[in-house]
Amino acid sequence: MQKKIVFLCSGKGSNFKAVVEHIRAKNLDVEIAGLISDNSSAGALDLAKSFGIPTFVIPFEKYRQEKEKFHLEMERVLVELAPNLVVAAGYMRILPTAIINRFVNRMINIHPSLLPSFKGLKAIEQAIAYGVRYTGCTTHFVEEGIDSGAIILQSIVEILPNSMESDLTAKIHAKEHKILPLSVEYFLTDRLDVQGRKVIIRE
Numbered sequence: 001m002q003k004k005i006v007f008l009c010s011g012k013g014s015n016f017k018a019v020v021e022h023i024r025a026k027n028l029d030v031e032i033a034g035l036i037s038d039n040s041s042a043g044a045l046d047l048a049k050s051f052g053i054p055t056f057v058i059p060f061e062k063y064r065q066e067k068e069k070f071h072l073e074m075e076r077v078l079v080e081l082a083p084n085l086v087v088a089a090g091y092m093r094i095l096p097t098a099i100i101n102r103f104v105n106r107m108i109n110i111h112p113s114l115l116p117s118f119k120g121l122k123a124i125e126q127a128i129a130y131g132v133r134y135t136g137c138t139t140h141f142v143e144e145g146i147d148s149g150a151i152i153l154q155s156i157v158e159i160l161p162n163s164m165e166s167d168l169t170a171k172i173h174a175k176e177h178k179i180l181p182l183s184v185e186y187f188l189t190d191r192l193d194v195q196g197r198k199v200i201i202r203e
């Protein structure tokens, strides 16, 4: 049966774009059922419209005093769309347990560091400040705990002594645009086997 995918995005949406382009270029058999954003001015929304993908805005600002309602609304939209896979492509909020539990081993996140180092916000700044020689990006399944689920793919970027944060960010983004589409492809083609913390990628 054809699978369904839904994206969660808060920002620009360059990772979302990379995944959609990969799905289309590879002709993967999946329905892109929608993009949900918590930010009504997210660039990802314009991209989705240009791709002809349905958009759903649940503006966090509107629910600032009522986080529970915000999450219930997001859960309602997700249940209605009934995706097999949810991709958090630059979604900047912590998801509630109720949503995480609905998508165990079916929700993928992209994070701009080599996890488990530098979890949470400003991961690239954290890596520079710490003085590591290498950083990168990671795709992983979402579980409770920030950026802590089983790792699918990682890609390395060297931090040179004179690396500017903007250059490093661009290099990491370029790697993200490779590992996120690939992770989604592996999921859609049933190649990912989660065994505890380990994700086996079948040939």
Ligand code: GRF
Residues within 6 Å of the ligand: 009, 010, 011, 012, 013, 014, 015, 016, 089, 090, 091, 110, 111, 112, 173, 176
């Ligand atoms: C990426 O760096 C991703 O790792 C992080 O948020 C950023 C999203 O960028 N979670 P974009 O919206 O995909 O351009």
